[in-house]
Amino acid sequence: xxxxxxxxxxxxxxxxxxxxxxxxxxxxxxxxxxxxxxxxxxxxxxxxxxxxxxxxxxxxxxxxxxxxxxxxxxxxxxxxxxxxxxxxxxxxxxxxxxxxxxxxxxxxxxxxxxxxxxxxxxxxxxxxxxxxxxxxxxxxxxxxxxxxxxxxxxxxxxxxxxxxxxxxxxxxxxxxxxxxxxxxxxxxxxxxxxxxxxxxxxxxxxxxxxxxxxxxxxxxxxxxxxxxxxxxxxxxxxxxxxxxxxxxxxxxxxxxxxxxxxxxxxxxxxxxxxxxxxxxxxxxxxxxxxx
Ligand SMILES: Cc1ncc(COP(=O)(O)O)c(C=O)c1O
Numbered sequence: 001x002x003x004x005x006x007x008x009x010x011x012x013x014x015x016x017x018x019x020x021x022x023x024x025x026x027x028x029x030x031x032x033x034x035x036x037x038x039x040x041x042x043x044x045x046x047x048x049x050x051x052x053x054x055x056x057x058x059x060x061x062x063x064x065x066x067x068x069x070x071x072x073x074x075x076x077x078x079x080x081x082x083x084x085x086x087x088x089x090x091x092x093x094x095x096x097x098x099x100x101x102x103x104x105x106x107x108x109x110x111x112x113x114x115x116x117x118x119x120x121x122x123x124x125x126x127x128x129x130x131x132x133x134x135x136x137x138x139x140x141x142x143x144x145x146x147x148x149x150x151x152x153x154x155x156x157x158x159x160x161x162x163x164x165x166x167x168x169x170x171x172x173x174x175x176x177x178x179x180x181x182x183x184x185x186x187x188x189x190x191x192x193x194x195x196x197x198x199x200x201x202x203x204x205x206x207x208x209x210x211x212x213x214x215x216x217x218x219x220x221x222x223x224x225x226x227x228x229x230x231x232x233x234x235x236x237x238x239x240x241x242x243x244x245x246x247x248x249x250x251x252x253x254x255x256x257x258x259x260x261x262x263x264x265x266x267x268x269x270x271x272x273x274x275x276x277x278x279x280x281x282x283x284x285x286x287x288x289x290x291x
């Protein structure tokens with residue numbers, strides 16, 4: 001992977017949309033096990049880098065995927081009707097409050113593209129998910145990193161940062177956090193959301209929610225139109241290889257995001273697999289809880 005600095009002259013006479021794009025380092029993914037095996041001749045690799053699920057996924061997924069194999073020449077349902085119905089029941093929201101993504105990374109990207117311009121700012125915590133600062137750079141926006149408190153989000157300082165930067169459009173909060181594993185109390189988080197202007201979108205990234213059900217802040221959606229919850233099938237559901245995530249928001253925000261996303265951003269196999277995985281909550285109970 002290329003990691004050396006890319007300069008304006010490397011591209012000249014072409015120019016990127018924003019100078020900040022040149023300062024982006026390529027995302028360093030954990031190497032696939034196949035690559036490690038090839039490179040070092042080792043077997044029995046335990047890969048921890050990308051928080052994948054070592055327990056695999058529900059056996060129901062295999063069946064659902066197999067059923068799709070005869071349909072691969074057909075585009076997927078661009079609206080993800082069945083998966084949205086299942087998610088709507090599961091999360092007690094209307095289907096028109098849901099946006100599906102090619103992994104939750106896709107949704108974070110769609111959010112930044114939908115709301116953040118070059119004069120705007122994105123606020124996030126030190127030691128939070130590495131993609132948030134990248135999104136600020138991609139949009140030519142200002143990324144404001146707020147120093148962490150005991151390796152977690154310092155919500156008071158983040159609220160102050162929003163106040164000090166009236167051009168803030170999005171605050172990203174990973175709860176539970178990756179990579180430090182911290183989690184926020186519901187009361188504290190509610191106070192934070194109430195403290196920021198309603199023109200600021202508060203994105204609660206709940207990629208690891210199944211491992212910490214007490215961090216579920218679904219209730220905030222009913223109270224605040226500027227809250228959006230982003231979740232994924234990559235972690236507890238064990239579908240990282242298929243790339244499916246979803247966002248829960250107000251109807252208006254979902255309407256906007258659905259205009260910005262690619263028309264077929266979740267594959268036919270991804271849609272079927274996610275619906276099957278969601279239906280097997282026993283798998284989640286057995287493999288995610290510490291009981
Ligand atoms: C906090 C957090 N958010 C989002 C993601 C993106 O996950 P995916 O795009 O696989 O849904 C990750 C993946 O590691 C993560 O740790």
